[in-house]
Amino acid sequence: SKGDNKIDLEKLTRGDELGAIVTALKVFRDNQLHLEQLRADQEKSAALTADERRAKEAAAAAAAQEASLVVSNLAEGLEKLALGDLTFRVTAEFPGDYRKLKDDFNAAMGSLQETMKVIAASTDGLRTGADEIAHRQASDVVSTTRGEATHSGQVVHQAVSAMGEIEKSSGQISQIIGVIDEIAFQTNLLALNAGVEAARAGEAGRGFAVVAQEVRALAQRSAEAAKEIKTLISSSTQQVSQGVSLVGQTGEALQRIVTKVGEIDALVTEIAASAAEQATGLNEVNTAVNQMDQVTQQNAAMVEQSTAATHSLKGETGELVRLMARFQVGGGSSSYTRPAVADAGQHAPARNPVAEQQARLNTFARPGRSSGSAALAQAPAADGWEEF
Known part of the structure; x- marks a missing residue:
């Protein structure tokens, strides 16, 4: 009853009622030991x-x-x-x-x-x-x-x-x-x-x-x-x-x-x-512009040459008028009148900078001969004698 399963029951084996009780106790003890083993296995598992x-x-x-x-x-x-x-x-x-x-x-x-x-x-x-x-x-x-x-x-x-x-x-x-x-x-x-x-x-x-x-x-x-x-x-x-x-x-x-x-x-x-x-x-x-520049320069040179030729012609014409003023030609005219010479600058082409400077110089070209010729053309014959 106290749970002690270590008691040796083999020594108590008898043939009377106590022996039967001991045998029953052995069965109980074996069952208890088996249950304890199962419980231990379950706990371990x-x-x-x-x-x-x-x-x-x-x-x-x-x-x-x-x-x-x-x-x-x-x-x-x-x-x-x-x-x-x-x-x-x-x-x-x-x-x-x-x-x-x-x-x-x-x-x-x-x-x-x-x-x-x-x-x-x-x-x-x-x-x-x-x-x-x-x-x-x-x-x-x-x-x-x-x-x-x-x-x-x-x-x-x-x-x-x-x-x-x-x-x-x-x-x-x-x-x-x-x-x-x-x-x-x-x-x-x-x-x-x-x-x-x-x-x-x-x-x-x-x-x-x-x-x-x-x-x-x-x-x-x-x-x-x-x-x-x-x-x-x-x-x-x-x-x-x-x-x-x-x-x-x-x-x-x-x-x-x-x-x-x-x-x-x-x-x-x-x-x-x-x-x-x-x-x-x-x-x-660019090539065309260069060619135009060359043509423009050539035109300027030609204008300069034309201006120089015009002034030269103007001078020669004045000299011719001076010489012709010495003669009486009759016809109601006491003397030869110098025809007006057109100014070269009035008919000159459009000026470029070089031609403009040249024309400005030509305005004052040969002033003595031009004024002298005009004076001779306007003066009457002072001597009053006739040639031929």
Whole structure:
């Protein structure tokens, strides 16, 4: 009655009523020892199950934390990409199979950054080419820019391939999470079967029923954790798909840029040809202006010669009038009147600066002879005698 099962009942074996009581006590003692052994086994099994449950919960929590870390970093990276920040890199350490996802994402961002650098360099090249149009070098510059833009399109294609690999890796991770979910489901079934078997065992299987219930609860928690991880991976896959779409749109934009650069190349080639034609025309105009200048100089020299000849003729005419004034010719005229000599300056052509200076000098040319001739033409014969 005190729970002491160490009493040796073999010595009390007898053939009377006390012997029967001793035999019954042996049965009770053996049953009690068996129950204590079962209880000890149940406690040991419960302790092991609790440890396993804690270990699985810790593993599930660690997996959920890892998935949350991966998804948060990728979400931040895609947000930076949407804002146009291509310098972002995932620096957090990803565990296990997630490292390839990190490397692929950083590689994609690096490819996009290099692509944008090439585009910026191409834009600078376009600007430089526009400045060099006046130096007749725009055609070569635009051709080079077209090649760089084509290279940019190839880099973007590589970036699209890298993002596709990221999406493929996300799909593989989803498959792994599906396997974990299947394991949790099988564990739940095993726990359910263990509970049924414990119920069949009755009172002796009550401990196993408790263990089966704990295992079933652990399986349900594992399934819920796997479901949450699968949801996070699905969200990550969706965001990666958005990134793939953005990179694809970037590739299309670069393709349009390549097309436009080709059109600019054709236009600049036409502009260069037109500039060459204009340069040729300007050379011809310059030659014509030089010829006109030479003709103008020749005309000025001819005007100077004509002016000198006119003044010389004017002087000779004055001398002739002076000589003719000495004769009486009759006819109501007492003397020969000098005809008026037209001023050479009145019929001179339009003056250039050189001719104008020459005409200004000619206004005062030979004033003595001209005035003397006029005086002789107007004076009557003073002597009053006739010759012949």
